[in-house]
Amino acid sequence: MMTYIIYIAFALMALGMIMSAIRFVKGPTAADRVVALDTLTTISVSALVLLAYVFQRFIYVDVALVYAVLGFIGVIVIARYLEGAL
Amino acid sequence: MSIMEIIASILIIVGSIFLFLGALGIYRMPDVYNRLQAGTKATTLGAMSLILGIGFLEPSWMLKSLVLIIFIAYSNPISSHALARATYRRGNYPVILSDDKDMDAYQEVVPHEKEKEEKV
Numbered sequence: 544m545m546t547y548i549i550y551i552a553f554a555l556m557a558l559g560m561i562m563s564a565i566r567f568v569k570g571p572t573a574a575d576r577v578v579a580l581d582t583l584t585t586i587s588v589s590a591l592v593l594l595a596y597v598f599q600r601f602i603y604v605d606v607a608l609v610y611a612v613l614g615f616i617g618v619i620v621i622a623r624y625l626e627g628a629l
Numbered sequence: 630m631s632i633m634e635i636i637a638s639i640l641i642i643v644g645s646i647f648l649f650l651g652a653l654g655i656y657r658m659p660d661v662y663n664r665l666q667a668g669t670k671a672t673t674l675g676a677m678s679l680i681l682g683i684g685f686l687e688p689s690w691m692l693k694s695l696v697l698i699i700f701i702a703y704s705n706p707i708s709s710h711a712l713a714r715a716t717y718r719r720g721n722y723p724v725i726l727s728d729d730k731d732m733d734a735y736q737e738v739v740p741h742e743k744e745k746e747e748k749v
Contacts, residue, residue, distance in 0.1 A: 544630060545638065545686075548641055551642065551645065552644075555645040555648065556645055558649055558652070559651065559653070562652045563655050566664075572716075574715065575661055578664050578712060579668070581669070581705075582651060582652055582655050585675075586676075588697075592680050592697070596687060605693075608700065611697065611704065615705075618708040619707070619708055619711055625715040625719060626718050626719065627718070627719075
């Protein structure tokens with residue numbers, strides 16, 4: 544039963560990643576691309592935590608935490624650059 | 630299935646549905662501000678719910694899951710706010726369809742530029 548629930552969750556997250564990647568490729572302005580990148584980062588963090596449960600490796604949660612920190616700093620830096628303050 | 634697994638599966642399904650809806654909003658919405666609205670709030674709730682579900686599934690991972698949830702809960706609104714501010718100050722103003730022109734109250738702080746060229 545748990546296996547099917549994890550399959551459904553991975554399928555929904557994969558569809559979401561595909562749609563965010565489409566917006567990342569064809570977004571009209573730079574801000575659209577950064578928003579899509581932010582969403583991709585959040586979905587990837589969730590996928591990493593779910594993969595940590597699937598493989599029973601606790602260290603993958605640390606990987607997800609570091610990836611969340613790096614994505615947050617990246618979005619802040621790109622936003623400051625677009626604003627012209629960097 | 631124990632009671633913890635039932636709670637965890639409900640949380641995981643709700644979280645992945647919200648992640649999917651956030652990405653659908655990113656794909657379908659017409660404007661940068663609408664995309665920010667859809668892509669940040671729904672995704673924050675989805676990620677928090679899914680990570681909490683994993684914490685219920687493996688109770689020894691609960692502490693680090695809570696750390697991750699707290700980090701997501703404060704970092705996602707900050708990044709979306711910085712992005713909206715950068716977009717506005719770049720000259721990409723929101724489209725207002727109603728007759729009330731004072732609805733965009735932020736233009737008292739950041740006056741609009743006269744000629745609006747499309748910046749990419």
